[in-house]
Amino acid sequence: MSKPLPPLLFVDDERNMRLSFEAVMKEEGYIADCVESAEEAIERLQNNEYFMVITDARLGGMSGYDLLRKIRQQRPNLPVLIITAYATPKLAVEAIKAGAFDYLAKPFEPEALLHAIHRCAERYRLLQENASLKAKAGEVYGLDRIIGESPKMRELRELISTVAPTDATVLILGESGTGKELIAGAIHALSRRSAKAYVRINCAAIPETLLESELFGHERGAFTGAVRQKIGRVEEADGGTIFLDEIGDMSRPLQAKLLRFLEDGTFTRVGGNQEHRVDVRLVAATNRDIIAAIQEGVFREDLFHRLNVVQFRPPPLRERGEDIVLLAEHFLRQFSASMNKPIRGLSEEAKERLLSHTWPGNVRELRNVMERAVILETSEEIQPESLPDFELETRLRSAEPASTRRYSLPEQLEAYERTLIRRALKRHRGNLERAADELRVSKKQIEKRIQSLKIDVPNFENAASRP
16 A cells, blocks of 8 residues: 655635635645645644645745745755746746746646646655665565574574464564564565565554554544544555564553454544554564563453464573674674774684673674774774673663573572562552562561662652651
């Protein structure tokens, strides 16, 4: 499904001209945003996308020629058509030299105006298609980008090769920085949908109030600021794949709508009644403990089961052994080439330091470490002095989920106890007495365990002192 045209902006200080123009454009299938002054047009251009501007040369206040010059400064690729009742060859030449796309003298044939509009519309579509193809060319996904020779990584690549050609819904669970987006991209690239759109949405990066509109679109007037219809990302992905990252942060009401969409591919835009249908493959990912989220009531169990047709669990970097060195050398080659530095490898001491670190930030952290090392290194090999001491990074280990660490039995018991205390404190807003009552221990005992387990509760200090 091709993306619809944005509106065109029409500027004329005669009200009847604006009304008749808007009516004609509606008949031709275009949306016209009509304003009466150049000043108002400039304001609209700051907040909206248009495929062209049509302006009368003479306006109250700033002229159409002044508006043309402003647009050339701010939006040099936006076509501007000048209309005037005082046409002369000299003015026409000046307008074209100033950057006007075309110049029409009143009275003009409607066909001449429509022809110019059609040309601009086709130009916009071609530019968008070209940009889309360039973006796809720059986002090369495949199994070769999933680097690693550890048994878990080999199994992961085999599973991708098996699942990608199907239309199965996929759920990717793993810590932040483990390569969930690479897996999703490889699944799309190896699928029969690879020639169609691959749309990505980070659910945690979009405000909850806007996420539904972003996904499913909205109708004009659906809410304040909805001045025109907007198609959603699921429509953009029709025939292709949509990747919902951080789906664990989606609100429960929107989860219900997503569940319905997964059942049969139907949805309604925000503020609309018409049902739409698309053919989309969905890949979802989260770094949250999804089972804990279900138990705490923040994630729907039925949605989990609907998403969990095929599950991928990329291993954390600390469980991948020598893959750490393989990845470090891969990033070293990338950054050495981009910075034009003749660094040929890692010293043995540097390898030992990398292998001894626990990598709470996983592959993303390793990439940043290697970028820093290439910047700082002055010899032909990365030395340990060019690597961080990892003191701050190691402290992040205390925040990891227990299920991803190799604990002994006492360590596992401590981790479980730490989780119970944290949840009780959260439920009671840091009130130690109430948390202790829930856990059936004394306030003194819970204070002792908080200190012993090094539970960081800075946000609860004031609340804990209240009765």
